[in-house]
Amino acid sequence: MERPSAKDLIKGFESGGVKGKKLHVLIVYAHQEPKSFNGALKDVAVEVLRELGHTVEISDLYAQNFNPLCTRNDIKGELLNPNHFNYSQETQNTYKNSTLPEDIVSEQEKLNRADLVIFQFPMYWMSFPAILKGWFDRVFTLGYAFTLEAMCDEGLLKGKRAMLSFTTGGRETEFTATGIRGDMEVILWPIQCGLLHFCGLEVLAPNIVYCPDCLDQSQREAVLQEWATRLRHIIQEKPLDFIPVDCFSASKGFQLSDEFLQSKRATGDVAPTVGQHMGKRFAVGSMIPQRLNTKD
Amino acid sequence: MERPSAKDLIKGFESGGVKGKKLHVLIVYAHQEPKSFNGALKDVAVEVLRELGHTVEISDLYAQNFNPLCTRNDIKGELLNPNHFNYSQETQNTYKNSTLPEDIVSEQEKLNRADLVIFQFPMYWMSFPAILKGWFDRVFTLGYAFTLEAMCDEGLLKGKRAMLSFTTGGRETEFTATGIRGDMEVILWPIQCGLLHFCGLEVLAPNIVYCPDCLDQSQREAVLQEWATRLRHIIQEKPLDFIPVDCFSASKGFQLSDEFLQSKRATGDVAPTVGQHMGKRFAVGSMIPQRLNTKD
Numbered sequence: 215m216e217r218p219s220a221k222d223l224i225k226g227f228e229s230g231g232v233k234g235k236k237l238h239v240l241i242v243y244a245h246q247e248p249k250s251f252n253g254a255l256k257d258v259a260v261e262v263l264r265e266l267g268h269t270v271e272i273s274d275l276y277a278q279n280f281n282p283l284c285t286r287n288d289i290k291g292e293l294l295n296p297n298h299f300n301y302s303q304e305t306q307n308t309y310k311n312s313t314l315p316e317d318i319v320s321e322q323e324k325l326n327r328a329d330l331v332i333f334q335f336p337m338y339w340m341s342f343p344a345i346l347k348g349w350f351d352r353v354f355t356l357g358y359a360f361t362l363e364a365m366c367d368e369g370l371l372k373g374k375r376a377m378l379s380f381t382t383g384g385r386e387t388e389f390t391a392t393g394i395r396g397d398m399e400v401i402l403w404p405i406q407c408g409l410l411h412f413c414g415l416e417v418l419a420p421n422i423v424y425c426p427d428c429l430d431q432s433q434r435e436a437v438l439q440e441w442a443t444r445l446r447h448i449i450q451e452k453p454l455d456f457i458p459v460d461c462f463s464a465s466k467g468f469q470l471s472d473e474f475l476q477s478k479r480a481t482g483d484v485a486p487t488v489g490q491h492m493g494k495r496f497a498v499g500s501m502i503p504q505r506l507n508t509k510d
Numbered sequence: 511m512e513r514p515s516a517k518d519l520i521k522g523f524e525s526g527g528v529k530g531k532k533l534h535v536l537i538v539y540a541h542q543e544p545k546s547f548n549g550a551l552k553d554v555a556v557e558v559l560r561e562l563g564h565t566v567e568i569s570d571l572y573a574q575n576f577n578p579l580c581t582r583n584d585i586k587g588e589l590l591n592p593n594h595f596n597y598s599q600e601t602q603n604t605y606k607n608s609t610l611p612e613d614i615v616s617e618q619e620k621l622n623r624a625d626l627v628i629f630q631f632p633m634y635w636m637s638f639p640a641i642l643k644g645w646f647d648r649v650f651t652l653g654y655a656f657t658l659e660a661m662c663d664e665g666l667l668k669g670k671r672a673m674l675s676f677t678t679g680g681r682e683t684e685f686t687a688t689g690i691r692g693d694m695e696v697i698l699w700p701i702q703c704g705l706l707h708f709c710g711l712e713v714l715a716p717n718i719v720y721c722p723d724c725l726d727q728s729q730r731e732a733v734l735q736e737w738a739t740r741l742r743h744i745i746q747e748k749p750l751d752f753i754p755v756d757c758f759s760a761s762k763g764f765q766l767s768d769e770f771l772q773s774k775r776a777t778g779d780v781a782p783t784v785g786q787h788m789g790k791r792f793a794v795g796s797m798i799p800q801r802l803n804t805k806d
Contacts (some may be wrong), residue, residue: 215793246581268595282578282640285542299543302679340700341637344578344644366690383598392771394662394755394764395704396785403635404697411625412691413787459690467683468690485792489692491796496787 216483231496235449237268242344243337244275251426251434252380254336258438259379262445271324275345281317282348282457288315306356321353330375331415337380340401351408359413376410376454377400379421379441386424391496398422399501405490407503416453418478419503422463451495454503495507530804531745532566536624540571540631540642547677547722547730552630554734555675558741567620571641577613584611602652610651616629617649619761626744627711633678636697655709662755665710672706674698675717675737684722687792694718695797699784702797703752712749715799746801750799753782 245252256272263270273280284301286293290313294304308314325331335346342350343473354360360369363405382389389398401418410417421444423437458481463471470490474480485491487500499506517748522748536554541548550708559566579598586609586740590600602665610618621627631642634804645690648784656665675678678685685694698716706713719733753775766786770776783796795802 246597250596276579276581282644284634284639284641287573298545300546301542309783328760335692338580338641338647339650340704343580343642344640344647345586345688346578347580347635347637347643348640351640354635385763387765390765391785391787391789392766393786394758395708396783397787398698400696400787401700401704402786403692404700408636408691409696462690467688469683470688488691489687489696490689491687491693491696491792493687493792496781498789 220405222442223382236266237263237329237449238327239263239268239270239421240324240331241270242273242275242346244333244343244349247278249367251423252296252334252336254438255379255381255421255423255433255441258442259332259334259445263448263510264449266446271327273321273324274316280316280343280349281344282351284351288318289354290315302356305352306329309355311356312469316473318352318355321349322355322358324506325371325374328374330377330418332377332379333339334379337382339404354409354413363491364414366456367411367414368379368459369412372382372414372416374416377418377421378405381426382485383427384425385428389424391498397496399488399496399498399505402501406454407489411454411456417456418448418451418453418503420490423501454500458490532562533559533625533745534623535559535566536569536620536627537566538569538627538629538642538645540570540629540645542572545637546632547719548632550679550730550734551675551717551719553736554738555628555630556742559744560739562742567623569617569620570646573644574613576645578641578643579648580647584648585609585613586611594719598652601648605651605653612735614648614651615803617645618651618654621649621670624670626673626714628673628675630675631705632802633676634690634696637701647707650705650709660710661708662752663707663710664755665708668710668712670711671714672711673714673717674701675721677722679723681724682723685720687794694786695792695794697803701799702750703783703785707750713752714744714749716797717796719793739798750796753786 240254242254243256247253260270260272286299288301289304289308293299294307305314333346335342338344343349359371364370384395387393388395389401391397395401406417406420417492421441426434428438429437444495457470457474461471461474462468470480479486480492484493485497487496487497491497520625521553530592537552539548539552539692541552541611544740545550556568565789575711585604589595601610601761622678629638631639634640637643655667660666680691683689684691685691685697702713702716710778717737725733752769753766757767757770758764775782776788779791781790781793785791785795
């Protein structure tokens with residue numbers, strides 16, 4: 215199968231989509247129950263993407279009984295430092311020697327093949343369920359997914375795209391700038407910037423289904439329909455906009471460079487991003503760009 | 511042993527500390543290596559707190575081989591709905607019937623005894639390591655830690671205090687309002703508000719050690735010393751300030767009430783909190799209050 219290069223893909227997004235280009239999609243799925251709404255969202259994605267001629271692979275973490283724990287068991291053979299176990303250094307070394315455990319290697323190979331990764335999960339405590347958190351802890355090995363020399367838009371997974379697709383227990387009103395849980399854009403910053411973007415993934419807008427328990431059957435079907443429609447045009451989507459790594463100055467401890475601080479983006483009224491807020495007004499739409507197109 | 515009631519404690523904090531009051535402290539510790547800096551921070555806490563006459567209990571998650579996975583295995587006996595597994599509903603029921611698995615019950619009993627819980631961990635991907643994330647996923651059972659009728663300052667763990675104590679890979683400059691990772695206050699919102707405060711815990715300022723790998727031996731000792739000093743006065747600390755639950759209106763989908771929106775806190779220039787930002791300027795110091803006392 216001919217697959218587009220990352221460069222083609224980016225061009226594709228920029229020019230509004232390349233017709234006929236095919237993607238390889240990895241869905242990392244973390245729900246215990248196939249009949250759940252998360253299961254339905256995953257099934258719709260598989261169906262629609264395959265219909266379009268894309269190929270789809272799934273990591274079904276509970277079904278795989280995926281081990282989320284970062285322990286000594288991940289290092290076969292001798293430790294670099296048996297007197298002081300450092301998971302990150304040991305696995306960096308193990309990765310270099312191609313002796314990571316099979317379950318990690320298998321997930322990294324899936325990731326290597328993927329142009330787009332969709333994470334499908336129920337939000338637990340404003341974040342991933344532990345099984346999916348552990349997938350990142352173990353699979354995004356130092357040296358494989360990032361180094362301190364290669365981060366953000368230079369991260370080692372660059373050229374790939376990623377999207378969070380998740381359900382919440384609370385309703386949408388609770389996740390707003392006046393809601394009891396706080397703005398969902400704040401909640402997504404650590405994940406979308408600190409994890410996905412940090413490793414070089416280009417981040418597509420999240421697919422959020424607030425409180426599926428609050429929906430009746432026809433509303434659920436409408437949500438699945440909307441998801442299918444979005445996926446049909448996924449190749450045309452533009453990723454979120456993060457500040458490029460070369461706007462941060464290593465000599466200032468990776469803070470915004472003097473040059474950037476004098477630019478239009480930094481001298482305006484509104485924060486450049488949610489996290490690089492500079493004490494300014496909130497950057498609405500930087501984590502959930504759809505919000506800019508609605509009255510919300 | 512005579513222990514202060516939650517009410518005494520709150521009074522204690524308000525009046526600047528009650529001399530002679532003794533706490534029972536639970537340290538939930540998530541590091542693989544006893545010789546790590548996280549191990550040292552934990553050891554210092556145990557030592558100092560015991561010296562002061564407080565009692566200390568530890569959950570050493572890796573040593574306990576704590577299971578972080580939310581699965582069917584947590585439900586003994588028949589399921590409420592064997593055709594559609596819903597972890598949260600099933601464990602709510604199991605909790606009501608006192609048939610939760612022993613490892614969860616044991617952690618809940620430790621929590622029941624505690625006046626203060628310190629979470630000691632290395633930050634992995636802007637959050638907890640999976641083993642600690644799973645501790646929250648499983649131990650903070652619906653019905654035990656919260657219900658949708660009892661949340662935030664009415665949460666079921668109210669009267670207890672909690673503190674995050676963690677290390678980071680990146681340096682402090684990276685976690686500022688102009689840093690490449692974004693402001694640590696944004697990163698802490700989902701955890702400190704959405705998880706700890708949501709369940710009624712009063713949240714003490716976090717203890718953050720940025721990049722212990724960047725410190726030499728004498729700097730590390732100074733950090734441990736500072737931690738010891740802080741712990742000696744822990745009973746006098748005031749918890750973070752969140753907007754009380756009765757300022758949110760259920761009929762507005764738990765958004766800020768009209769009354770609150772007319773109050774001084776909502777009509778000022780600055781956001782009331784990081785998450786309830788109302789599109790305003792960033793609420794510096796609401797997640798890391800020490801920042802208000804420094805030039806940062």
